[in-house]
Amino acid sequence: MPDTDKTPAASDTEIETLAEFDTAVERTAQPEHAGLAGYRVQSLDLTTRTAALLTTDTAGAVFLGCAMEPDAVAKVRADGALVFPPVPHLPFDPYRGALYSPAELFEGLAAGYERTPDALSYAWFQRTSTDGDIFSSMLRSIHDDAVSDALDELLVGARVVGVMGGHAMARGTDEYRGAAVLGRTLARAGFTVATGGGPGAMEAANLGAYAAPFDDAMLDSALELLGTEPSFRPSVSRWARAAFEVRTKWPRGGTSVGIPTWFYGHEPPNAFANAIAKYFANATREDGLLARSNAGVVFLPGAAGTVQEIFDNATPNFYESRGTPTPMVLVDRAHWTETLPTWPLLQALAKDRPMAARIALVDSVSEAPEALARLSGPTG
Known part of the structure; x- marks a missing residue:
């Protein structure tokens, strides 16, 4: 059973920005907040946080679509954290921690709507929605849950x-x-x-x-x-x-x-x-x-x-x-x-x-x- 005194409250477990990650790491210096157990780190580029990952106890944490250096990935997995790596070649991020902005969905509009992430995501959906691939279904479900x-x-x-x-x-x-x-x-x-x-x-x-x-x-x-x-x-x-x-x-x-x-x-x-x-x-x-x-x-x-x-x-x-x-x-x-x-x-x-x-x-x-x-x- 987890020690509830050392596990963050549900409303505080999601880390969606580098600033939030840094704050969580700083808190691990306090005995009552040792380690990142219970945290869910969503879709962050942590390649600039390798030192923190190598020196922080990440057991019990979950990393969703976070980019990390190979040595950091190996250490985090060895701690016992769950690591869901980024999925390459997708026009969308299934682990996103925030809603879309118009600028994000229409990026590249100058070259034509068909080149935007919105149009490319629709094209991906058309290709995969009826192919019976459970991996594609899982990606859609994770994405929609993250959006909700x-x-x-x-x-x-x-x-x-x-x-x-x-x-x-x-x-x-x-x-x-x-x-x-x-x-x-x-x-x-x-x-x-x-x-x-x-x-x-x-x-x-x-x-x-x-x-x-x-x-x-x-x-x-x-x-x-x-x-x-x-x-x-x-x-x-x-x-x-x-x-x-x-x-x-x-x-x-x-x-x-x-x-x-x-x-x-x-x-x-x-x-x-x-x-x-x-x-x-x-x-x-x-x-x-x-x-x-x-x-x-x-x-x-x-x-x-x-x-x-x-x-x-x-x-x-x-x-x-x-x-x-x-x-x-x-x-x-x-x-x-x-x-x-x-x-x-x-x-x-x-x-x-x-x-x-x-x-x-x-x-x-x-x-x-x-x-x-x-x-x-x-x-x-």
Whole structure:
């Protein structure tokens, strides 16, 4: 049995930066913190920390994808630490300790989107998703678990509102502008905006959150600039470059989260979510996005994916499996009662249950923030 007085608390066991590694090594000089037992060191280049590794007891530690000099690897393994070496020739890091940034996923965009880590990861996924190779499956699972861990760390204490909607909503339209204003309104009210991280309505909401710290004219100008490339089809490269032009012209925008998936890799992530939790497993991504939207979800017009998200969210609200039902606001009465008549079924599910006080249908996106606030009150 481990000595609990010498084993770090669970919240302190992950080492994701060299500074954290150095601090942990310094602590080993104290008798109550002898050795690195219980620590998990994630995806660090430790080739400059060879002396520390050779002189520190690493028994009971786990090194995930860390680069080390050969003598350091031999010594760490001899101590009894578990060492999962870096996997060569992958376009992604399965052991990553942080979420993606837009710059990371779109690195190399100047040479064409197909050369970026995002596109290369999708190509790898297409090659391996059905080949039955358990090693590839393991890498995807480790990656997605690492992303979930980083996402949870980011959102501790945050009031998260999910904004769902279709990828087909084009820049330059009134609908896109409305979704952007919604994202800005929510961010200015202190919420963390979370979307599916893709184009269309998702990009618009992330753009709005990005625009929140600036004056209102900034969003108007950004929308005009983006309107020159309305869609990611036919050219993801031009579509993405327009977004980075906005980011360059107005740096240090507001924060939001995008949670896309390589399962729908033909839809690129948008560049306005400053923290991107991109998954291989769409089911993990869908459930995680909705589960983390603890302050409610706004559903903009969409198609099959958005309908699925509505009922993925309705199910735990129906059974109260996550506690008190969270608000659900559906935007565009005609869309959700005529085009895709989802609202009548949602009402039928909610009848005589606490979730009935947590659902609303509004005509326009401008009504969504007030509806969200109203639904957030006690159910009685």
